Amino acid sequence: MTFLTSKYPELASATLSTCEIQIDNSSWPPVEGEYTVLNKSAPVAVSTLANVKLEEKLVKLNPSGLCMVGKTETENIGIDKIIKNVISNPSISSLILAGKDTEGHQSGKTLLALWENGVDKNMRIIGSKGRRPILKNVTHSDVEKFRKQVQVENQIGCANTRTLAGKIEELSRNAAPAASSSSCGCHGDCGDQTVTMAMPAVSLPEPSAAVPSVTAKKQSKTSIKLDKAGYFVILPSKKNASILVEHYSYDNKLLRKIKGKNGRDIYFTIINNKWVTELSHAAYLGKELARAELSIKKGFKFVQDGA
Known part of the structure; x- marks a missing residue:
């Protein structure tokens, strides 16, 4: 597993x-x-x-x-x-x-x-x-x-x-x-x-099932389900070389702040504490944290995607 x-x-x-x-x-x-x-x-x-x-x-x-x-x-x-x-x-x-x-x-x-x-x-x-x-x-x-x-x-x-x-x-x-x-x-x-020069054929392990090829479909922003655990606001700081993430409930109450030097440490902290419960939300969070970290390294302005 x-x-x-x-x-x-x-x-x-x-x-x-x-x-x-x-x-x-x-x-x-x-x-x-x-x-x-x-x-x-x-x-x-x-x-x-x-x-x-x-x-x-x-x-x-x-x-x-x-x-x-x-x-x-x-x-x-x-x-x-x-x-x-x-x-x-x-x-x-x-x-x-x-x-x-x-x-x-x-x-x-x-x-x-x-x-x-x-x-x-x-x-x-x-x-x-x-x-x-x-x-x-x-x-x-x-x-x-x-x-x-x-x-x-x-x-x-x-x-x-x-x-x-x-x-x-x-x-x-x-x-x-x-x-x-x-x-x-x-x-x-x-x-x-x-x-x-003959290139020999490459053998496949037996039995070998056909692997499906899937084309990703364009998704609307509403494809991400609202997470009952709340939502996150991501605030990268180039000055401090760190990322601050604010976790809010859906009545806009600040639940906690998570701070780290890189996106990986932050999303593992969030997942390990079960502060995210939807797969689509976890995927979105990982994407945005990666962008936030890159904005610090490359110096561009980070604007959080609305999902």
């Missing part, structure tokens, strides 16, 4: 036991994610773990040999995606783990554990100390292909782009050519210089 389903039991029946990955075999990479592809035929992939800015810097630097780079924040779905994308591209022979590891999830250390130890019969990554290192969207065969195909380089904690660029170029120089076949079908034994 998740934090939200414990607070809102009605969500439990709508929560999927697995979050299956959508696969697109018509192009590479087949799995969507937050990453940048620079050269599909290059041999080195980089995970910047929790460091988004490091990804941006490496993309700008664009070192020779870099295939793709992106963050990996979770020790389950994030690793599922890496495995699927790597084994579907035989050019990739090295995976560098760099940047700050994710707290709690420990996606970097979990990737190292996966490469070194594999998974048990329940698809739990052996040796991982992450919160939930269980792979739901790959098979044992996928894991073994990944472990055999790539060398994982531990650069966790390193955010020096020059150091990482040097490592990428070194691994690229030392990479063995990916398996390929010539256009005549002789596997490169003749003088035919036309070489094609």
